[in-house]
Amino acid sequence: xxxxxxxxxxxxxxxxxxxxxxxxxxxxxxxxxxxxxxxxxxxxxxxxxxxxxxxxxxxxxxxxxxxxxxxxxxxxxxxxxxxxxxxxxxxxxxxxxxxxxxxxxxxxxxxxxxxxxxxxxxxxxxxxxxxxxxxxxxxxxxxxxxxxxxxxxxxxxxxxxxxxxxxxxxxxxxxxxxxxxxxxxxxxxxxxxxxxxxxxxxxxxxxxxxxxxxxxxxxxxxxxxxxxxxxxxxxxxxxx
Numbered sequence: 001x002x003x004x005x006x007x008x009x010x011x012x013x014x015x016x017x018x019x020x021x022x023x024x025x026x027x028x029x030x031x032x033x034x035x036x037x038x039x040x041x042x043x044x045x046x047x048x049x050x051x052x053x054x055x056x057x058x059x060x061x062x063x064x065x066x067x068x069x070x071x072x073x074x075x076x077x078x079x080x081x082x083x084x085x086x087x088x089x090x091x092x093x094x095x096x097x098x099x100x101x102x103x104x105x106x107x108x109x110x111x112x113x114x115x116x117x118x119x120x121x122x123x124x125x126x127x128x129x130x131x132x133x134x135x136x137x138x139x140x141x142x143x144x145x146x147x148x149x150x151x152x153x154x155x156x157x158x159x160x161x162x163x164x165x166x167x168x169x170x171x172x173x174x175x176x177x178x179x180x181x182x183x184x185x186x187x188x189x190x191x192x193x194x195x196x197x198x199x200x201x202x203x204x205x206x207x208x209x210x211x212x213x214x215x216x217x218x219x220x221x222x223x224x225x226x227x228x229x230x231x232x233x234x235x236x237x238x239x240x
Contacts, residue, residue: 005069010053010062021061023048030065040075044068080123080137084144087112087119088226091151095219099155099162099211109152116145136237143233147226154218161211 011019023029026048033043046067053060091112094105120141127135 005067007065007067008053008062009065010060012055012060014060015058016052016061017058019061021063022050023063033067038069040072041069042072044070076137080119081140083119084116084141087116088144088147091148092219092222094151094155095215095222099158099215102159105155109148109155112148113145113152116141116148120145140233143229147222151218151222154214154222158211158214161214165211 010021027046029048030046033046036043044067046065049064049066051062051064053062091109094108097105097108099105120138123137123141127137
């Protein structure tokens with residue numbers, strides 16, 4: 001992405017009837033831009049011109065330098081894109097940690113979420129203000145944050161299913177819903193009985209035989225989904 005900048009040079013004390021400005025050698029009057037090194041930008045083409053500034057007191061000559069600044073994508077890849085990808089990969093480490101290691105998995109999840117939040121805020125503050133509220137880099141950081149937060153939610157689901165599975169194993173049978181009263185004397189009991197009959201098949205469908213399978217599926221689903229989203233992201237912003 002390139003930006004066009006204009007540098008003006010004029011003297012307000014003298015109008016065009018008193019002094020005239022001119023570039024002695026045209027574009028060659030400006031030297032040093034070709035060798036100028038910036039951290040996040042590269043200087044592109046430049047050219048000079050002479051115009052007149054219009055004020056209430058008259059016309060004033062001014063020298064104008066036009067030059068292009070192109071943003072270096074390499075710096076953003078090294079400072080933003082690569083760290084965000086590494087944070088997403090780091091959040092997947094919890095899938096290989098034992099489900100009983102609650103502090104370890106919670107620590108990884110919270111650390112990656114907080115680090116990603118700090119990276120998003122720092123990147124947002126370092127970018128110049130523009131008319132576009134949501135930039136391409138904001139979309140990518142939002143995607144990475146969603147995957148990291150999803151890994152944290154995944155462990156919450158695994159932990160809940162593990163507790164349910166353990167309780168059902170100790171009781172010797174799968175958890176069952178209490179049977180509705182045979183003789184309901186109030187309409188509330190009737191409504192509850194109907195809801196139990198309707199929700200009972202849904203509960204059985206969502207029941208997981210072994211909670212360890214969730215981590216096994218996540219080890220494949222999360223990386224594949226992240227790769228697919230990256231392909232869509234870079235294809236859209238580079239070619240459309």
